[in-house]
Amino acid sequence: MSAPLLADPLGGPTDPSVIRNEQTGQWWMFYTQRRPADSGAGVEWVHGSRIGTAVSDDGARWLYRGVVDGLDPAGEPGPNTHWAPEVAWDGTRYHMYLTWIRGVPSTWAGHERRIVHLVSDDLEHWKHRGFLELSSNYVIDAAIARTADGLLRLCYKEEAEASTTYAAVSPDWDNWSVEGQVIGGAPHEGPNVFELGGFFWMIVDEWRGQRVYRSDDGLSWSVQGLILDSAGVHPEDRQVGRHADVVVCGVEAVAFYFTHPEWDGSNDVELQAGALRRSEVHRARLWVAAGVLLCDRDAPVIALGRRMPERNMRDK
Template identity: 75%
Template sequence: MSAPLLADPLGGPTDPTVIQHQRTGQWWMFYTQRRPHARGLGVEWVHGSRIGTAVSDDGAAWRYRGVVEGLDPANTPGRHTHWAPEVAWDGNRYHMYLSWIHGVPSAWAGHERHIAHLTSPDLVCWEHHGFLALGFRYVIDAAVATTADGRVRLWYKDEADGSTTHAAVSQDWHTFAVEGQVIGGVPHEGPNVFALDGWQWLIADEWCGQRVYRSDDGVTWSAQGRILDIPGFHAGDRQVGRHADVVVRGKEAVVFYFTHPHWGGSNAVEAQVGALRESTVHRARLWVSEGVLRCDRDVPAASPLPPGRGRP
């Protein structure tokens, strides 16, 4: 059964992303470290978050490492909000695309959101390169992957366009040209893109499970059903799986996701102080059968990641 993977000291790990360290071979998890027990107005507990890290030798047993320092731009003293890190390796260095909000807002509306770009040689020390120019000031939840044309694409939630997924394209991981909306329809967030079994896949969090999209080029997408909408057997994995990240290992993949084990809503304002706000990170197995993405979230937590070559 998919038991929680991580003991976060604040009890609020969300938005996990997992990458393998190129030198040590260890698995590193970066995640939004929410503050579920913080006292404050409105949704202050969702803001003011740091980026937590955990490491694992096998992808099963995780050790909390601490928070990432140096993620704010220069000359911005005080506490700010860090969300939804996306971390990728370009063959020479690591890139982080981080959702960043100034200060610790108590309400959703009226506060600009930006995607910051940082690089690192070792996943520890990060250099800030500023905010991506994506045309709007309410963008979060970056995902990055190389598509069939050999270019790097960035997908993100555009809150100014109905909380839908937009894309931008780059030749160098630094400067992106906006392509516009690629996934419309109902509001959603947390896109994640990966290649598996000859297709590129995009999953997006609709707050009732992850909607699945398939593509042969990473540009045009067709919708399938949902994954992580059916409860797991573990007592802490009975709610929908939220904001996920996928690690491909050969013919299969592992999806890391979070849940609120004691709350199944979609509006964080509804979650009162305490257990309702707490979150846990889990993993599930993914594979493709007859062109359809399949998921089994009842994976023994102690089982290591399967061998194979995939996202580093």
């Protein structure tokens, strides 16, 4: 059965990204640390967020270890807004692609949202590589993948184009060329790409569950159904699963996602207050059968352990 995985001191963990620490063998979770108790105007509680971290030996029991310092560019002391970290290992060092917003806005619109690239040797100390020049300055939710052609692709939410998924391509983690829209249709966010069961998969958050797309090469996609759209049995896992990350372990995978356990069913978070803002991170089992991605948020989930799982295309 799924259960809340970590005790975040502010009560607002969202957008988890999970990676193995190559130096210690432990698993690290990076996440957006929202501020649900903040009394500021509008959606200030969603902004002004830091990046929280937690560590685990098995992917089930997580210990909060604090926030990441040094993520603001030079000359931008803040407070600023940090969202949706994507963290990956290239075989030598770690890369973080982070959504960065200047200041603490009280509204959704009227300010730029960009993706900044940082690198680290140890997951603790990060150096800036600069902002990515993408399709606009209204982009969030980076997800990096190595596709069948051997190149890296960065999928992200393009808010300037009806909140759909765009992609950029790179040979080296640093230099990116925009390819354009890869997933259209209904507005969505939080793309995540992984390999499992002989296919590439992309899941995107439609705020009613995760829409599933399948591909043979990670370049062209066909749509399937939804996962994490129906309630789990745990009393605090009854709402839809939002903005997920996936860790592949052989023939199965673990999805880490967040929920609002006391959500009232409205997407107007600007009007939410108190407990309705609270969020939690849960996990679910993923596997492939007959070419279909299946998910069970109530089934026992494989323990990640300290050993290295089978590599997926995200080098995670």
